[in-house]
Amino acid sequence: MNIKDTIRISYSTIKSNKLRTVITVSIMALGIMALIAIITAVEAVNVSLTQSFSTMGANSFSLRFKERNIRFGGDPNRGETKKTTRSLLKQRSSSEGKPISFDEAREFKSRYMFPAVVGIGISGPSGIIVNVDNKKTNPDIRVIGGDENYLALNGYELSAGRNFTEADVESGSSVCVIGNIVAQKMFGENNQRAINKQITVAGNKYRVIGVTKDKGSSAFMNADKIVITTYNNIRRVYGTTGKSYNIAIMVSDMKMMDVAIGEAKGAFRPVRKLDVKEEDNFYVDKSDSIAQSLMTNLGFLKYATLAIALITLIGAAIGLMNIMLVAVNERTKEIGLIKSLGGKASDVRAQFLWESLLISLLGAIVGILSGIILGNVVAIMLKTGFVIPWAWIIAGVIICSIVGLLAGLYPAYKASKLDPIVALRYE
Numbered sequence: 001m002n003i004k005d006t007i008r009i010s011y012s013t014i015k016s017n018k019l020r021t022v023i024t025v026s027i028m029a030l031g032i033m034a035l036i037a038i039i040t041a042v043e044a045v046n047v048s049l050t051q052s053f054s055t056m057g058a059n060s061f062s063l064r065f066k067e068r069n070i071r072f073g074g075d076p077n078r079g080e081t082k083k084t085t086r087s088l089l090k091q092r093s094s095s096e097g098k099p100i101s102f103d104e105a106r107e108f109k110s111r112y113m114f115p116a117v118v119g120i121g122i123s124g125p126s127g128i129i130v131n132v133d134n135k136k137t138n139p140d141i142r143v144i145g146g147d148e149n150y151l152a153l154n155g156y157e158l159s160a161g162r163n164f165t166e167a168d169v170e171s172g173s174s175v176c177v178i179g180n181i182v183a184q185k186m187f188g189e190n191n192q193r194a195i196n197k198q199i200t201v202a203g204n205k206y207r208v209i210g211v212t213k214d215k216g217s218s219a220f221m222n223a224d225k226i227v228i229t230t231y232n233n234i235r236r237v238y239g240t241t242g243k244s245y246n247i248a249i250m251v252s253d254m255k256m257m258d259v260a261i262g263e264a265k266g267a268f269r270p271v272r273k274l275d276v277k278e279e280d281n282f283y284v285d286k287s288d289s290i291a292q293s294l295m296t297n298l299g300f301l302k303y304a305t306l307a308i309a310l311i312t313l314i315g316a317a318i319g320l321m322n323i324m325l326v327a328v329n330e331r332t333k334e335i336g337l338i339k340s341l342g343g344k345a346s347d348v349r350a351q352f353l354w355e356s357l358l359i360s361l362l363g364a365i366v367g368i369l370s371g372i373i374l375g376n377v378v379a380i381m382l383k384t385g386f387v388i389p390w391a392w393i394i395a396g397v398i399i400c401s402i403v404g405l406l407a408g409l410y411p412a413y414k415a416s417k418l419d420p421i422v423a424l425r426y427e
Contacts, residue, residue: 006347010354013327014362020323021359027319028363028403031312032396033370038305039392040375047384059254060153061261061286063108063247063268065100099244100282102235107271108247114263117250119149122243124234128202130178130227132186141182143201143227145234151177151212153248156228160191161210164230168209172232176201177210179224201227204237257286313399316363317407324356324411335418345416352415356408357401364400368393 014021105120112118124143129136144150147169151158159180168175178186178194187193191211199206206229215223234240247268251260261284272281328335335348372388379387 003350006350007354007358010351010358013331013351013355014358017327021362024316024320024323024359025363025366027316028313028360028400029367029370031309031316032364032367032400033374034312035305035309036368036371036389036392036396037374039389040372040387041378043387043389044375044379044382044384047379047387048382059252059257060248060250061257061264061284062249063100063264064283064285065098065244065281099242100247102231102240102245104271105245105247108264108268111267111271112249112264113267114249114260115252116260117149117153119147119153119248119250120231121146121150121154121246121248122231122234122240123246124229124238125202130182130186130199130201132197132199135186137182137185137225140222141201141225141227143229143234143238145229145231147231149248150228153250156215156223157213158210159213161195161208163210169230169232172230172236174204174206174229174233174237175209176206176227176229177212178208178228179212179226180214181222181224182227183208183211310399313403317403320356320359320404320407321411324352324408325414327355328352328411328415331415332418335415339418348418349412349416352412353405353408356411357404360400360404360407361397364397367400368396 109118109120122145124145126142127139128141128143129139130141131137146154146164148164148166150156151163156177158177160183161177164175164177176199178199180191183191183194186199187197194208194211197208199208206227212224212226212228231245249260249264251257265280265284268282269280274281338348339345372393375389376386379385
């Protein structure tokens with residue numbers, strides 16, 4: 001028999017045992033479905049995180065303070081004593097654990113001579129209501145303070161109005177740029193209507209000078225539900241006690257990123273009053289570092305899912321092998337007839353192997369389709385678009401093929417070794 005005939009006979013045999021095939025395919029599909037569904041969901045979360053945290057460009061980075069983390073009293077298991085702790089305290093700068101102050105942020109901006117754009121920002125209140133006349137938003141608006149470079153550094157573009165000027169920043173005047181969603185809620189689809197209008201933000205009056213273009217949202221952050229004012233206005237109206245300023249830097253050429261970071265560290269260390277021997281007491285975050293960190297943590301979920309899927313597939317392989325052995329016993333006379341008519345042991349072996357392989361591939365197809373559908377339920381909820389993990393789909397097909405071949409190997413070998421005369425007499 002040729003391969004075409006062998007596959008055709010194997011498929012006919014599978015069709016004639018529908019209940020057995022459905023049960024085996026279901027077991028096989030369960031493991032692959034769990035794998036593909038969770039991988040698809042993780043990919044959707046990764047896309048959403050990237051959209052949420054990559055507000056700055058790939059050629060941007062920021063400086064943030066390092067929190068103090070010292071154990072007082074020492075750890076006897078590590079041989080630490082109060083004397084050791086005091087020694088550590090002396091080695092550390094007095095500014096460690098201290099937020100980046102307004103004066104430090106301003107001094108850094110004046111010191112940093114590298115050809116790059118530097119911006120200063122600070123968070124204001126969140127969960128506030130914006131209203132004008134009888135219209136108001138939900139209590140989910142954030143207020144942010146920045147300078148004339150804040151919009152560019154954070155990927156915002158204006159659909160109407162103008163950016164802050166240096167005079168706006170220095171005076172701390174009550175002007176603001178509002179997000180697209182806020183503008184639509186207050187003034188309708190025509191963003192131009194919002195310009196020079198007065199709005200009330202958490203009880204404080206502001207004049208709108210600009211409206212940002214739609215930046216989109218994710219399950220983790222909505223970049224359009226914001227009111228951006230100047231950092232001096234945040235200082236004057238809301239106060240910044242205990243808060244840390246954020247310093248963002250954007251270079252024009254990605255190739256200069258490492259040099260720019262080195263220059264930033266060199267300029268910021270004196271501002272933080274660090275001695276030459278002391279370590280940096282601040283962090284340098286690239287624009288996608290937070291998203292990458294979270295995605296790395298989510299990556300462990302993939303490995304856990306893979307382990308669960310493999311355990312399920314091992315169980316499916318045992319079940320498939322058992323079913324194939326039962327099939328050998330049920331079809332002993334058929335095997336004897338094939339051999340008595342001139343069929344070779346290799347033909348019988350190939351037929352059982354193809355049956356096992358086809359059942360496994362059917363399980364792979366059902367599992368992959370089910371997994372993609374279930375995984376993309378998460379993608380729809382996160383509004384990230386349809387996700388298809390092609391690499392894992394190919395891996396799933398290969399794994400199922402290997403499982404099918406291994407599960408059918410012994411039954412096929414057993415069937416091919418049957419004596420045709422004994423097989424024909426089998427009851």
